[in-house]
Amino acid sequence: ETILEGQIGEGYYEAVKHVVTGDGIEDSIVDGFTIRNSADSSNGAGIYLDNAYVSIVNCKIKNNYDYGIYTENYSYPDIHNCTFIDNVNSGVYSSTSEPDISYCIFDGNSTTVEGLYLTAGSSIDVIDSVFKNHYYDGIYGDNAFLTVDNSAFNDNHYEGLYLQSDVTTFLTNCSIETSGEHGIYAANSDLTMEHCLVDRSADNGLYMVGYSNLTLEKCVIRYSGQDGLELSQNSSTAIKNCWIHNNVTGAGIYFYRPVETPEVRNNTIYGNYTYGIQVSELGADPNILNCIIYANDSNDLYRENEDFEKVNYSSLQNPRSGSGNITGDPGFMNIVTDPNDLHLDETSQCKDTGDPNGSYGSETDIDDEKRIEYGRVDMGADEYYLSNADFDDDGIVNFIDYAVFAAAWQTEPADVNYNDVCDLQDNNNIDFNDLALFCEDWLWEKGWSDGWMMLVGSSGGEGFGRQGMIAETTLGIETVKSGRTAHKDDLMLSSAIESLAARPERLIGKSDKFYRVTAFNTVSALRETERRRNTTDELDVKKLLDWLAEIWVDPEVRQEIDERNWLRFYESIQGYKDVSSNREVETPVAF
Numbered sequence: 001e002t003i004l005e006g007q008i009g010e011g012y013y014e015a016v017k018h019v020v021t022g023d024g025i026e027d028s029i030v031d032g033f034t035i036r037n038s039a040d041s042s043n044g045a046g047i048y049l050d051n052a053y054v055s056i057v058n059c060k061i062k063n064n065y066d067y068g069i070y071t072e073n074y075s076y077p078d079i080h081n082c083t084f085i086d087n088v089n090s091g092v093y094s095s096t097s098e099p100d101i102s103y104c105i106f107d108g109n110s111t112t113v114e115g116l117y118l119t120a121g122s123s124i125d126v127i128d129s130v131f132k133n134h135y136y137d138g139i140y141g142d143n144a145f146l147t148v149d150n151s152a153f154n155d156n157h158y159e160g161l162y163l164q165s166d167v168t169t170f171l172t173n174c175s176i177e178t179s180g181e182h183g184i185y186a187a188n189s190d191l192t193m194e195h196c197l198v199d200r201s202a203d204n205g206l207y208m209v210g211y212s213n214l215t216l217e218k219c220v221i222r223y224s225g226q227d228g229l230e231l232s233q234n235s236s237t238a239i240k241n242c243w244i245h246n247n248v249t250g251a252g253i254y255f256y257r258p259v260e261t262p263e264v265r266n267n268t269i270y271g272n273y274t275y276g277i278q279v280s281e282l283g284a285d286p287n288i289l290n291c292i293i294y295a296n297d298s299n300d301l302y303r304e305n306e307d308f309e310k311v312n313y314s315s316l317q318n319p320r321s322g323s324g325n326i327t328g329d330p331g332f333m334n335i336v337t338d339p340n341d342l343h344l345d346e347t348s349q350c351k352d353t354g355d356p357n358g359s360y361g362s363e364t365d366i367d368d369e370k371r372i373e374y375g376r377v378d379m380g381a382d383e384y385y386l387s388n389a390d391f392d393d394d395g396i397v398n399f400i401d402y403a404v405f406a407a408a409w410q411t412e413p414a415d416v417n418y419n420d421v422c423d424l425q426d427n428n429n430i431d432f433n434d435l436a437l438f439c440e441d442w443l444w445e446k447g448w449s450d451g452w453m454m455l456v457g458s459s460g461g462e463g464f465g466r467q468g469m470i471a472e473t474t475l476g477i478e479t480v481k482s483g484r485t486a487h488k489d490d491l492m493l494s495s496a497i498e499s500l501a502a503r504p505e506r507l508i509g510k511s512d513k514f515y516r517v518t519a520f521n522t523v524s525a526l527r528e529t530e531r532r533r534n535t536t537d538e539l540d541v542k543k544l545l546d547w548l549a550e551i552w553v554d555p556e557v558r559q560e561i562d563e564r565n566w567l568r569f570y571e572s573i574q575g576y577k578d579v580s581s582n583r584e585v586e587t588p589v590a591f
Helices: 399-407 432-440 477-482 496-501 505-515 525-533 540-552 555-560 563-574
Strands: 002-005 018-023 028-031 033-036 045-050 054-057 060-062 067-072 078-080 083-085 090-095 100-102 105-107 114-127 130-132 137-149 152-154 161-163 167-172 175-177 184-187 190-194 197-199 206-209 213-217 220-222 229-232 236-240 243-245 253-256 263-265 268-270 275-279 287-289 292-294 299-303
Touching: 002 018, 018 033, 028 033, 028 505, 033 045, 045 054, 045 060, 054 505, 060 067, 078 505, 100 505, 114 130, 130 137, 161 167, 206 213, 268 275, 275 292, 292 299, 399 432, 399 563, 432 540, 540 563
Parallel strands: 002 033, 018 045, 028 054, 033 060, 045 067, 054 078, 060 083, 067 090, 078 100, 083 105, 090 114, 100 114, 105 130, 114 137, 130 152, 137 161, 137 167, 152 175, 161 184, 167 190, 175 197, 184 206, 190 213, 197 220, 206 229, 213 236, 220 243, 229 253, 236 263, 243 268, 253 275, 263 287, 268 292, 275 299
Antiparallel strands: none
C-alpha cells in the first residue's frame, strides 16, 4: 500500500489542505494510492481538481476533511474502482464538472454527510457503485444532470437520493433500501426510473414536490413507512408496469393536486395500509387503465369529495363504472407463501382482460417479457407467460428440454422421431427457426419459482440474443450491494486485470496510453486484458456450438441425451455456413 499522507504533524492544523492537486492538467492518471487526512479547512480535499482531465483509479480515499475529491470549473475526472470512507462532508463534490464514476464504494460509516454532492450544472454518470451508511444522503443534487445504473443505496440516514431542485435524473437497475426518511426526495426536478427497487423507506418510498415530472416503469415500491409514492403538484406523471405493495401506514400512491392528468397503467397496487390510490379534492383526474388494485385495507380508490372518472379495464376491490372493470381475487401465483410475489397464476381472471384497443408497441412487463403474449394484454404489471420450450412443464428450460428437442431435430411429421411440441415455429419442420426460438428461451425460468428477484440484466433467463444480457465484467445488483469486499476499505475489483476489463469507454480512451508503457519483455495487465478480449469475433453459430459443448460436459446431460442424437444435432450446426463470410464454422469438440 502506497500512502499519500496529508497529516504532516501531530496537531489537526498540521495537515495540507489538498493532498493531491490537479489545476489545468490534461491526460494524467492517479492509480493505486491511499489518499488520506487532508486538513480541516474550507474545501479541503484528498484530491482537488480545477479544470482538470484526470483519471483516478484503484484508490482508497479516506479520512479527508472536507471532501474525498473536490472537482470544479469544468473538470472531467474518471473515478474508477475507488473506495471512499470517513470523508467528512462528501466522498465526491462536483461543481460545474462532469465526473464519470464506476465500480466505487461510498461508505459514510455514519459520519460522512453525502456520498456524492453535485451542483452548478454538473453532469455525472454513475455505474456499478454503492452508496451506504451516510449521515444524510447517498447522493445530493441541485441544478445538475445525473445518470445512475446498476447501483445500490443502503442504510443512508436521510434519503437514498435527495434531488433539491432542477435535477434531471435517470435511474436504472438500482436498489434503494432502508433509507432513514424517503427513499428518494425530488423537488422541481425530472425523474425517470426503470427496473428499480425502493424498499423499507422509513417515510415515503418516493416523495416529489413542486412541479416535478416522473416516469416510473418496471419498478417495485414496497414496505414504505408511509405512502409508497407521494406526489405533490407533479406537472406530469407516468407510472407503468410497477408493483406498489405493502406500504405500511399510507396509500400505494397519493396524488396531491396533480397539474396534468397522471397516467397509471398496468400496475399492481396491492395490500397497502389505506388506499391503493388516493387523490386530493383539487387537481387533475388520474387515467387508470389495466391495473390491479386489490386488498388495500381501506379501499381501492379514494378521492376527497370527488370521484374517479377515468378507471377502465382494471381489477378492483369494489364495483365501479367504466369499461371492462372486474372485481374479485386477481389470482396471484404464490401470494400465500411469498407476499412479495405478484405474478399472475395460469387461472387468473386478469389474463387477457386488459384494454384490447391499447397501443403497447415494444413495451415489456415487469419481468421484461413481451407486454402482449397471448393476443390481448393482461391487467397488472405481470404479463402471464409460460415458455413453449419448457417441454416437461417443470418451470425451467434446461438440458432436459434440450434432450427432447435434440431427439426431434430436423424431422418432419412423417418421421418417426417427429415431436409436435418441438415445432416452436409451427412450420411442420424441426429446423433452425425452432432452434432460434429454443435458444431464446434457454434457461428461462418461471418468475414465480422463488418469488420476484431484482436481477439486473436478465429477464428470467439469459438466452442468446435476449435483451439485457449482462457483460462478463458487469456485477449483478446483489454483488454490487455488498461491495464484494471482505473489509470496509477494500476495493470492489481486487485485481488489476479485473479493474482494467471493467473500465467504461471514456476512461479507456483517456488511460490506455499510460498502461501501454511497460518494460521490455514484460506483459502489462492491459495487454493481458486485451489478449483475453481479442479472440476471434464469435459468430452466433460459434456461440451456440460453445454452449452445446459446455452442456455436454455435464454427466447428467449424457445420461439424459442419446449420444447419436447429440452428435447429429451438433454436427449439423457445425457445418452451417456463415452467410456473411461464406465459410464453414469448424469448432472441434471432444465427445
